[in-house]
Amino acid sequence: MEHVKVTDSEIAELIELETARQRDKIRLIPSENYVSSSVLEVSGSVLTNKYSEGYAKKRYYEGQQYIDQIEQLAIQRAKSLFGAEAANVQPYSGSPANLAVYFAFAQPGDPIMGLALDHGGHLTHGWGVSITGAYYTPIRYELNPDTHLIDYDMVRDLAKKHRPKIIMAGATAYPRIIDFNIFAEVAREVDALLCVDMAHIAGLVAGGAHPSPVPLADVVTTTTHKSLRGPRGGMILMKKKHRKAINKAVFPGLQGGPHNHTTAGIAVALKEAATEEFKTYAHNIVANAKHLAEKLNEKGFKLVSGGTDNHLVLIDVSPRNVTGKVYAKALDTAGIVCNYNTVPFDPRPPFDPSGIRIGTPSMTSRGMGKPEMEKLADWMDQVANNVENESELTRIAGEVKELCKNFPAPGIPA
Numbered sequence: 359m360e361h362v363k364v365t366d367s368e369i370a371e372l373i374e375l376e377t378a379r380q381r382d383k384i385r386l387i388p389s390e391n392y393v394s395s396s397v398l399e400v401s402g403s404v405l406t407n408k409y410s411e412g413y414a415k416k417r418y419y420e421g422q423q424y425i426d427q428i429e430q431l432a433i434q435r436a437k438s439l440f441g442a443e444a445a446n447v448q449p450y451s452g453s454p455a456n457l458a459v460y461f462a463f464a465q466p467g468d469p470i471m472g473l474a475l476d477h478g479g480h481l482t483h484g485w486g487v488s489i490t491g492a493y494y495t496p497i498r499y500e501l502n503p504d505t506h507l508i509d510y511d512m513v514r515d516l517a518k519k520h521r522p523k524i525i526m527a528g529a530t531a532y533p534r535i536i537d538f539n540i541f542a543e544v545a546r547e548v549d550a551l552l553c554v555d556m557a558h559i560a561g562l563v564a565g566g567a568h569p570s571p572v573p574l575a576d577v578v579t580t581t582t583h584k585s586l587r588g589p590r591g592g593m594i595l596m597k598k599k600h601r602k603a604i605n606k607a608v609f610p611g612l613q614g615g616p617h618n619h620t621t622a623g624i625a626v627a628l629k630e631a632a633t634e635e636f637k638t639y640a641h642n643i644v645a646n647a648k649h650l651a652e653k654l655n656e657k658g659f660k661l662v663s664g665g666t667d668n669h670l671v672l673i674d675v676s677p678r679n680v681t682g683k684v685y686a687k688a689l690d691t692a693g694i695v696c697n698y699n700t701v702p703f704d705p706r707p708p709f710d711p712s713g714i715r716i717g718t719p720s721m722t723s724r725g726m727g728k729p730e731m732e733k734l735a736d737w738m739d740q741v742a743n744n745v746e747n748e749s750e751l752t753r754i755a756g757e758v759k760e761l762c763k764n765f766p767a768p769g770i771p772a
């Protein structure tokens with residue numbers, strides 16, 4: 359920050375404060391992480407100065423000697439890490455990646471199918487306030503009310519009835535392994551394109567801690583900044599036969615120039631994700647989530663679906679006589695950051711629902727393990743008993759900060 363400190367002290371100071379926040383708190387938002395110093399360096403590099411509309415060897419501007427190589431490296435690494443036939447690394451983020459898939463394979467008004475937002479799906483899977491719900495005809499499948507697992511019978515029945523052009527599988531708040539085999543079967547039966555959106559679990563898939571959708575899906579979209587631990591961006595993996603359509607939909611269909619500093623950051627993150635260390639990381643994320651879930655269960659929190667198979671735990675906090683929003687705010691005061699979330703079939707409104715959503719990718723990136731999950735469960739229990747006790751919450755925040763000192767975060771000076 360040496361230059362911006364001089365030229366723009368307001369922004370410099372806010373970045374320093376945010377850095378300290380990320381250093382001193384336990385970050386449990388399951389879609390967030392800490393990227394490596396290498397990814398940070400590349401994201402702040404001169405690559406941000408270059409325009410390169412088009413694809414390698416077919417650009418609309420000169421001077422692509424190095425940009426082409428960077429993008430091709432990113433593509434090669436994506437293909438090799440996930441075993442994909444083809445990859446597009448240009449989407450600006452996860453939402454534009456999904457839009458590109460719709461634009462490539464559906465006409466306005468066509469039926470598209472996805473998991474309902476209030477059952478764990480993403481806005482871009484056809485929710486009403488999203489362009490995807492406004493421009494296409496959304497068909498929404500849900501969870502089974504008893505098991506809180508995806509209702510695969512409902513997926514099949516709705517698909518047969520409405521014959522969607524695209525079936526989206528994937529979620530933003532779902533703690534269980536998704537059975538991509540069933541989705542692939544249904545898509546074949548109704549002649550739909552299967553798109554798996556693995557935004558949340560891409561790191562787990564890369565590290566072998568969640569079954570891969572890549573062999574089964576026509577197209578796989580993802581963010582690069584969640585469990586995959588890269589810069590903010592998006593990526594589309596696909597079968598070769600879909601490459602032309604997807605590439606055309608991303609550019610010129612939807613976007614202009616790719617963000618080359620991000621593309622390079624993605625390449626670096628993909629190289630990191632191909633290591634043995636990352637495999638261990640991915641498995642530790644899941645082990646930590648399972649352990650934390652078990653401890654929270656013992657303390658009387660109610661877990662959606664009874665537990666977790668992945669990086670994420672959805673908790674119904676109503677048995678602790680607190681609402682999701684009040685509890686999430688109290689946790690934040692205590693140095694533990696999460697988000698409030700609806701639980702399936704939530705009787706409460708979305709702006710103050712019954713649950714919270716937590717995840718372990720960030721803590722695991724700091725090297726925290728089982729003992730720390732146990733401490734965390736204790737703190738979460740104490741916070742639930744003291745949501746209005748400011749001094750108690752502040753005391754916990756101090757303890758959290760002490761713990762964090764022993765677990766330096768990637769990319770952040772201790």
Ligand SMILES: *Cc1c(COP(=O)(O)O)cnc(C)c1O
Pocket residue numbers: 389451452453454456479480482528529530555556557558581591
């Ligand atoms: C996060 C997420 C996205 C959107 O990613 P943005 O980068 O926020 O646009 C899309 N789909 C799923 C399932 C997600 O979890």
